[in-house]
Amino acid sequence: MRSRCLVVSFASPHRRLPSFTCAMLSLALLAAQGPHALAEGAFALTSASFHAGGTVDAAQVFDQDDCKGGNHSPQLTWHDAPTGTRSFAVTLFDPDAPGRGWWHWAVAGIPASVDRLPENASSSGYLKKLGAVEARNDFDIDGYGGPCPPPGKPHRYVITVYALSTADLRLGQGRPALMFDHEIGTATLGSARMVVNYGR
CATH class of the missing domain: 1.20.5 (Single alpha-helices involved in coiled-coils or other helix-helix interfaces)
Known part of the structure; x- marks a missing residue:
């Protein structure tokens, strides 16, 4: 009819x-x-390694001093990035650490065509193959450094994927994570985040 x-x-x-x-x-x-x-879906982040509000698994925990984990960066998947996205960046930050917090990971230069990272992308060489660069974290190590809070109350860990308006933040491998954070902030079109917990 x-x-x-x-x-x-x-x-x-x-x-x-x-x-x-x-x-x-x-x-x-x-x-x-x-x-x-007529809007598109919201920019969102999921992970096979992390679950929002959940506890970090041993595979993602730091592996030095008195922390005995696998120190594998988490698997991440994102979708519905904002229109005009030229690249992505990822950070992992502990806001509960004393002082200004603790940077565990910062990555920039992930191509706009990429919508996921496999587990252990940091130390496996996967990010380098993409042309991405990683900051020096607060453990004084380039790349990922997993949760390792002092004994006591669990800390929150905020993992964020940023959609950026530029493909080149002019950041070099091993620059301080705080510098990555500043430059990422100058080009952010949108972000998707997840908060997980870990304590000892």
Whole structure:
């Protein structure tokens, strides 16, 4: 059965419109409902290694001093990045560490065509193959350094993927994570994050 729509006019209160005109009118009405009517999904982050609000597994825990973990960077997947994204960056930060917090990981220069990282992308060489660069974390190591808080109350660990408006932040391998954070902030179009916990 052919679809029909009606419009109100002074000349003919119930004049039928051709199907093409009807379709165009329907699209116009949909657009008039506001930006959310035709909006894409929200930029989001998921992980096979981390679960929002969950506890960090031993595979992602730091592996030096009195912390005995695998020190593997987590698997990450993201989707629905903002329009205009030219590259991605990733950070892992502990806001509960004394002082200004603790940087565990910062990566920039992940190509816009990439929407996931495998587990252990940091030390396996995967990020280098992509052309990405990693900061020097607060353990004084280039790349990923997993959670290793002092004994006591568990700390929160915030993992964030940033969609950036540039493919080149002009950051070099091994620059301080705080510098990465600053430069990432100058080019961020949107971000997706997850918070996990770990204590000893």
